[in-house]
Amino acid sequence: MTTSQEKHKLMVIGPSGAGKTTLLKVLGMSEASPCKTEAVCYSSKAVDTPGEFFEIPRFYHALITSSTKAHLVLLVADPTRHVRFPSMFTRAIRARSIGVVNKSDLVSEDLLLKAEAELRRAGVSQVFRVSAVTGEGLEELKGYMRACGVMDQPVKTEPAPGPQG
Numbered sequence: 001m002t003t004s005q006e007k008h009k010l011m012v013i014g015p016s017g018a019g020k021t022t023l024l025k026v027l028g029m030s031e032a033s034p035c036k037t038e039a040v041c042y043s044s045k046a047v048d049t050p051g052e053f054f055e056i057p058r059f060y061h062a063l064i065t066s067s068t069k070a071h072l073v074l075l076v077a078d079p080t081r082h083v084r085f086p087s088m089f090t091r092a093i094r095a096r097s098i099g100v101v102n103k104s105d106l107v108s109e110d111l112l113l114k115a116e117a118e119l120r121r122a123g124v125s126q127v128f129r130v131s132a133v134t135g136e137g138l139e140e141l142k143g144y145m146r147a148c149g150v151m152d153q154p155v156k157t158e159p160a161p162g163p164q165g
């Protein structure tokens with residue numbers, strides 16, 4: 001049985017080197033160091049997946065099965081390298097999916113648009129542009145994640161009490 005806590009996981013899927021593990025880390029969803037991800041990796045808040053599982057169709061079943069544990073899937077594209085996304089890939093995924101074009105710090109508008117078009121081909125209707133390195137676009141993405149319940153609301157700090165007496 002899946003508990004509600006297990007269900008509130010963020011999952012990342014996308015080509016090798018797209019920055020999935022780095023993104024999870026900067027979003028505060030994983031402690032893992034961004035080195036090569038070799039297997040599907042579950043943590044308390046996230047499901048990280050190896051790029052090869054997206055690039056080699058015989059591994060799709062592992063992504064589909066793991067997606068049952070996720071509440072939100074980020075389909076991550078790397079605009080520095082053209083990778084074809086399977087048409088309507090998201091139909092097989094068992095959770096809400098959105099697109100993320102990462103590495104927005106590295107490429108021109110033209111390449112960002114191409115990566116976004118690939119994500120839309122894969123079936124996402126919403127795409128965020130971010131850079132896991134500069135932080136660009138991350139606040140918008142976090143806002144979406146909060147609305148989906150996969151990230152806690154920011155803690156409101158009370159104003160410090162004034163001097164007593």
Ligand SMILES: Nc1nc2c(ncn2[C@@H]2O[C@H](COP(=O)(O)OP(=O)(O)OP(=O)(O)O)[C@@H](O)[C@H]2O)c(=O)[nH]1
Binds near residue numbers: 022036037038
């Ligand atoms: N410039 C730039 N580099 C990035 C960004 N995000 C990740 N990287 C770099 O891209 C490389 C790959 O990042 P990872 O997070 O390991 O990529 P991954 O998608 O998890 O790769 P696999 O585990 O092999 O599937 C690392 O050197 C990161 O520092 C980004 O937004 N901008």
Ligand SMILES: [Mg+2]
Binds near residue numbers: 021022035049050
């Ligand atoms: Mg990784």
